[in-house]
Amino acid sequence: MFENNNRINAQETMFFLIAAMIEVGSLIDARLLAQETGPDVWLAYLTGYVFALPGILAMAALSRRFYKHGFVQYSRIITGPAIGCVLSLALAVYWLSVSAQALRGMCEIIELTLLDKTPMEVIAFSFLAVAIYIARYGIEPLSRMSVLLGISILPLILLVFAVGIPKVKLDNMLPFMAEGPIPILKAGAKGIADWEEMSLLFIIVPFLSKPKGIVKEALYASAIVAFIAIFVLSITIGVIGANGAKTSIAPPVSALSAAQYPGMFIERLPTIFIGLWLMMVLPTVAALLWAVALVLSQMFGLTEYKPLIMPLVPIIYIIALMPQNIIEANEFFRFLTPYGIGILFIMPIILYVIAAIRGMKD
Numbered sequence: 001m002f003e004n005n006n007r008i009n010a011q012e013t014m015f016f017l018i019a020a021m022i023e024v025g026s027l028i029d030a031r032l033l034a035q036e037t038g039p040d041v042w043l044a045y046l047t048g049y050v051f052a053l054p055g056i057l058a059m060a061a062l063s064r065r066f067y068k069h070g071f072v073q074y075s076r077i078i079t080g081p082a083i084g085c086v087l088s089l090a091l092a093v094y095w096l097s098v099s100a101q102a103l104r105g106m107c108e109i110i111e112l113t114l115l116d117k118t119p120m121e122v123i124a125f126s127f128l129a130v131a132i133y134i135a136r137y138g139i140e141p142l143s144r145m146s147v148l149l150g151i152s153i154l155p156l157i158l159l160v161f162a163v164g165i166p167k168v169k170l171d172n173m174l175p176f177m178a179e180g181p182i183p184i185l186k187a188g189a190k191g192i193a194d195w196e197e198m199s200l201l202f203i204i205v206p207f208l209s210k211p212k213g214i215v216k217e218a219l220y221a222s223a224i225v226a227f228i229a230i231f232v233l234s235i236t237i238g239v240i241g242a243n244g245a246k247t248s249i250a251p252p253v254s255a256l257s258a259a260q261y262p263g264m265f266i267e268r269l270p271t272i273f274i275g276l277w278l279m280m281v282l283p284t285v286a287a288l289l290w291a292v293a294l295v296l297s298q299m300f301g302l303t304e305y306k307p308l309i310m311p312l313v314p315i316i317y318i319i320a321l322m323p324q325n326i327i328e329a330n331e332f333f334r335f336l337t338p339y340g341i342g343i344l345f346i347m348p349i350i351l352y353v354i355a356a357i358r359g360m361k362d
Contacts, residue, residue, distance in 0.1 A: 006138060006139070006140050006207060007140070007207060007208065007209045008139060008140060008143040008204075008207055008208060008209065009208075009209050009210070010208075010209075010210060010213050010216075010217055011147065012143035012144065012146070012147055013143070013204065013208055013213075013214070013217045013221075014217045014220050014221045014224075015143065015146040015147040015149075015150040015151075015221075016139070016142060016143040016146045016200075016204070016283075016287070017197070017198065017200065017201075017217070017218065017221035017222075017225075018146070018150055018154070018221045018224055018225055019145075019146035019149055019150055019280055019283035019284070019287075020146075020197035020200055020283055020284050020287045020288075021195070021197045021198065021221070021222075021225045021284075022154075022225065022228070022277070022280040022281075022284070023102045023105070023106075023197070023280065023281050023284040027105075027109060027250045027251075027252055027253065027277065028105065028249070028250065029041075029045065029194065029229070029233065030232075030233050030236045030237070030245045030248075030251035030252060031245055031246060031247075031248055031249065031250075031251050033045060033187055033191075033233070033245075034237070034242045034245035034246045034251070035246050036183055036186065036187045037183045037184050037187050038175075038178060038179070038183075038242045039172060039173045039174060039175070039176075039178075039237055039241070039242040040176065040177055040178075040183075040184055041233045041234075041236075041237050041242070041245065042173075042230050042233050042234045042237070043177075043184055044183075044184050044187040044188055044191065045191060045194075045226070045229055045230055045233055046188075046226070046230060047184055047185065047187070047188030047191065048187065048188040048189075048190070048191020048192060048194060048195075049191070049195075049222070049226045050188070051188050051189060051191065051192050051345075052191065052192045052194075052195045052198075052222075052344065052345070053222070054345070054349060055192065055195075055198075055344045055345035055346075055348050055349060056195065056198050056201070056218055056219075056222055056344075057215065057218070057219075058348035058349045058351075058352045059198065059199065059201040059202055059218070059344075059348040060201050060214045060215040060217075060218040060219075061215055061352055062074075062202075062348055062351055062352045062355065063201055063202060063203075063204075063205035063211075063214060064205060064211060064212060064214050064215060065352075065355055065356075065360070065361040065362065066205075066355075066360075066361065066362050067205050067206065067208075067211035067212070067214075067362055068206060068362040069206065069362065070202075070203045070206055070294070070295070070298055071087075071088060071091060071202040071203050071295065072084070072088045072295055072298040072299055073298070074355075075087045075088055075351065077360060078351050078354050078355050078358075078360060079351070079354070085299065087347065088295055088298075088299050089299070090343070091199070091202065091295060091343060092292050092295045092296055092299075094196075094199070094336075094339055094340070094343050095199070095288045095291050095292045095295075096288075096292050096312065096315060096316060096319070097319065097333070097335075097336055097339070098196045098197070098288055098336065098340075099284075099285050099288035099289060099292070099316050100315075100316045100319035100320040100333075101320070101333045101336060102281060102284050102285055102288070103124055103127065103128070103285055103316060103317075103320040104124075104320040104321070104323070104329050104333075105329075106123075106127065106278060106281045106285075107120045107123045107124050107127075107320070107321075108120075108249070108326050108329065109249075109250055109253075109274060109278070110123050110274075110278065111123065112249060112250070113250070113253060113270065113271070113274050114271065114274060114275075120321065121321060124317055124320055124321060125317070127281075127282070127285070128285070128313055128316065128317060130282060130286075131282060131285045131286040131289055132289070132309060132310070132313060134282070134283075134286040135286045135287075135289040135290040135293070135309055136306050136309055138290065139204065139207050139287075139290065140207075142283060142286060142287055142290065145282075145283060146283050149279060149280060149283065153276050153279055153280060154228065154280075156276050157228070157232075157273065157276050157277060158228065158231065160256070160269055160272055160273050160276065161231065161232055161235050161252070161256070161273070163256075163259060163269060164235045164238075164239050164255055164256060164258075164259035164269075165235060166259075167238075167239045167258065167259040168234075168235060168238030168239055169238060169239070169241075170238070172237055172238050172239070172240070172241035172242070173234070173237055173238055189341075190337055190341075192340065192341050192344055192345050193336060193337040193338075193339075193340030193341050193344065194340075195222070195340075195344055196336070196340055196344070197284060197287065197288070198218070198221075198222060198344065199343055199344055200287060200288075200291055201214065201218055202348075203291055203294060203295065232252050233252075235252075235255060236251045236252045236254075236255040237251075239255040239258050239259050240254055240255050240258055244258075249326065250274075252273070253270045253273065253274060256269040256270045256273050257269070257270050285316075289309060289312060289313070289316070290305070290309075292308075292312055293305040293306070293308040293309045293312060296308050296312075
């Protein structure tokens with residue numbers, strides 16, 4: 001199934017994208033969406049997915065046109081060396097910021113729920129040490145780990161949350177679109193930025209054993225992630241309501257706490273859920289660390305990306321720990337919303353249109 005040739009097959013590609021997408025931000029989405037749309041959280045997320053699809057398809061189709069090149073190379077082919085260099089640097093900075101945000105979010109959740117007396121610095125350092133080890137070995141081990149985690153962890157996450165179904169109150173999901181479609185459309189537009197890790201489509205195609213299938217794998221991966229997120233968000237709102245989600249740091253965890261009852265065959269559901277979910281955060285940070293090092297090595301004409309991994313780690317660590325508390329962290333990383341829309345939606349569509357008009361492809 002797995003060949004040691006630095007190539008990944010269709011199944012590995014799909015799970016690599018899924019594992020990269022399942023990260024701590026998904027636990028916080030319910031609160032942010034509830035603040036903007038009330039009980040229509042699931043609809044706002046679905047709208048964001050629909051809005052993000054053109055960008056996802058453009059990234060996949062663009063990379064398929066240049067399946068022999070990474071983003072650094074084909075961005076220069078399409079726009080010229082100067083603009084291509086700027087775009088590559090913007091992508092690297094974006095991934096660096098997203099990895100710092102994922103690391104900070106993970107530290108906040110662990111500190112609040114599992115290790116309340118452990119300094120955040122220790123949690124972040126320990127996590128990065130594991131991510132460094134994985135990132136140094138490249139995309140093949142990352143994809144293998146993603147397959148193993150996806151097959152074993154994702155069904156357990158769904159099972160744990162399915163326990164909360166009997167506690168769902170349909171009244172908590174009403175009224176439907178009480179303020180009309182505008183808040184949902186606004187939240188959906190911002191939701192494009194929630195698909196950060198799908199930007200890895202820009203660079204993974206040269207590593208695929210069958211590059212022509214990347215569009216299909218991207219669609220499968222994004223659809224599975226959307227299903228899991230909507231399932232979790234729907235049960236969360238159904239159990240604790242929009243008002244409960246607005247005041248909780250991690251609404252899905254609060255929903256599981258409320259869904260517990262004496263004599264359950266599984267106790268401490270929130271702890272189990274957090275443990276499972278956080279295991280999916282490791283591929284995210286490791287994949288982004290690998291991606292940044294790879295893009296920078298190609299920009300500087302290096303033959304190896306590994307020497308760049310260690311210098312990047314302190315940057316991620318410092319950025320992640322700069323905010324003093326969770327409120328400051330939310331404000332600090334707010335810039336990733338417009339940044340993400342530019343990277344995930346505007347840039348791939350423009351590059352694809354230019355490449356298609358000029359007939360550029362491998």
